[in-house]
Amino acid sequence: MNPNPDSLSGPGIRKDFSFHFHPARSTNIIPSSKPLNMSHHYLMNHQTLIRDAEVFEFNYTPDTIKYRDQELRQLAAALSPALQGGSPINANLRGPPGTGKTTCVRRIFKELEETMTGVMTVIINCESVNTPFRVFTAIFRRLFGYQPCLSGIAIQRLTDPIAEELMKRKMVLIVCLDDAHYLTHNDQLDRIIRSLARMYENYPGVKIGIVTTICDYTLCPAMVHVRSAYSVWQPMEIPFSHYQRREVRTILQDRIRMGLYPGVVPSIVLGRIVALTVKEGDLRLGIDLLKHAAIIAETDARTVVTEGDVTKAYDLACDIRQTNLLRALKPNEERLLSHIAMMKRECPAVPLTTGALYHSFKASRKVPYSSFYFWLRRLYELRFIDLHQRTVRGNSREVELRIEPKAMYEMCIS
Numbered sequence: 001m002n003p004n005p006d007s008l009s010g011p012g013i014r015k016d017f018s019f020h021f022h023p024a025r026s027t028n029i030i031p032s033s034k035p036l037n038m039s040h041h042y043l044m045n046h047q048t049l050i051r052d053a054e055v056f057e058f059n060y061t062p063d064t065i066k067y068r069d070q071e072l073r074q075l076a077a078a079l080s081p082a083l084q085g086g087s088p089i090n091a092n093l094r095g096p097p098g099t100g101k102t103t104c105v106r107r108i109f110k111e112l113e114e115t116m117t118g119v120m121t122v123i124i125n126c127e128s129v130n131t132p133f134r135v136f137t138a139i140f141r142r143l144f145g146y147q148p149c150l151s152g153i154a155i156q157r158l159t160d161p162i163a164e165e166l167m168k169r170k171m172v173l174i175v176c177l178d179d180a181h182y183l184t185h186n187d188q189l190d191r192i193i194r195s196l197a198r199m200y201e202n203y204p205g206v207k208i209g210i211v212t213t214i215c216d217y218t219l220c221p222a223m224v225h226v227r228s229a230y231s232v233w234q235p236m237e238i239p240f241s242h243y244q245r246r247e248v249r250t251i252l253q254d255r256i257r258m259g260l261y262p263g264v265v266p267s268i269v270l271g272r273i274v275a276l277t278v279k280e281g282d283l284r285l286g287i288d289l290l291k292h293a294a295i296i297a298e299t300d301a302r303t304v305v306t307e308g309d310v311t312k313a314y315d316l317a318c319d320i321r322q323t324n325l326l327r328a329l330k331p332n333e334e335r336l337l338s339h340i341a342m343m344k345r346e347c348p349a350v351p352l353t354t355g356a357l358y359h360s361f362k363a364s365r366k367v368p369y370s371s372f373y374f375w376l377r378r379l380y381e382l383r384f385i386d387l388h389q390r391t392v393r394g395n396s397r398e399v400e401l402r403i404e405p406k407a408m409y410e411m412c413i414s
């Protein structure tokens, strides 16, 4: 909260500096006795439209998580045995990206830690912590407060001390594998869950709960990747769905209220941000657009965001996202993407089925269907393509590029 009452009435002027390097305020009188050091003025001395930048951070957890009451209750119920020192029920939060899965986990974990001394929670971002060894290293570090001075060792050399310490402290451990779909390659998720379960088998008093958040890709249900450990994991499934248009609007309105000064985002501009957010299906985009559009307006010395600012912010967000995602692709995945773009560019009106794509791709390079399918699924997970089931029978799907084929093709070959 900004304690300054003036700040509540409109775009804020930082009060700690009295002069503004700002075209709209060029009439400010600069005292002549002191030479002005302009280097101070770029960052510290300008008008800002942002009241609280924190609320636009991706890991910001709002006090009220709207429209997720049922999911929060389900997760709380699954983990509640930990309040009596018992083993929590495992839970799998499944749904499209940006639908609040991690936010709900953070919220319940915070409440658990604040309420109970005998519960330790750890959230592991599986996009960056993406091997079983790294996952157990992260758990070890959280528990002991320092990095294990071991590398290239059997995982059991980490799980044993973790289990012993939990027993000694009589502590329940709850691990969240956030975005666990990043661990589906080479049965990694299966191995992690098996190792956690084995801790319980080897040290019968140990109590561990596993929460996973998984992006909902109808092609790869979680149990496909947790084949051998599924019987010990058996999570409570908590589905998350896309927010409705009016829900997106309310959530973004709340962010505006907390993060920007009143009047900065007119209703019509918010409508455009909501439309783009609903189209992309990820709340993160809306939050990002609010922040960047405000910065663009601010840089342009305006106190109100325009639709043009939103378009610029959107183009920028798309460019950054695509560049980052392309960088994350492995060579074979990139080749397949470029092949799809080429086929779509050559015959834009012809629906491209997964079967036709496989035959065409296979003609240029020998590749087993399982690998092709894995790469295709990655492209789907990273949202380069959509896969639509057009017929009631059979597994064939229609492949659609989410980006204009010519632009995509050029990006791939550049």
Ligand SMILES: Nc1ncnc2c1ncn2[C@@H]1O[C@H](COP(=O)(O)OP(=O)(O)OP(=O)(O)O)[C@@H](O)[C@H]1O
Residues within 6 Å of the ligand: 057, 058, 059, 060, 061, 062, 064, 065, 066, 067, 068, 095, 096, 097, 098, 099, 100, 101, 102, 103, 104, 179, 213, 214, 215, 251, 283, 284, 287
């Ligand atoms: N109900 C909500 N109310 C307010 N903010 C929300 C809500 N749901 C999500 N958010 C915000 O949207 C952003 C994305 O949410 P979150 O990271 O929880 O999504 P996710 O489903 O875990 O996405 P992914 O699967 O891609 O990791 C966060 O900034 C979060 O604060």
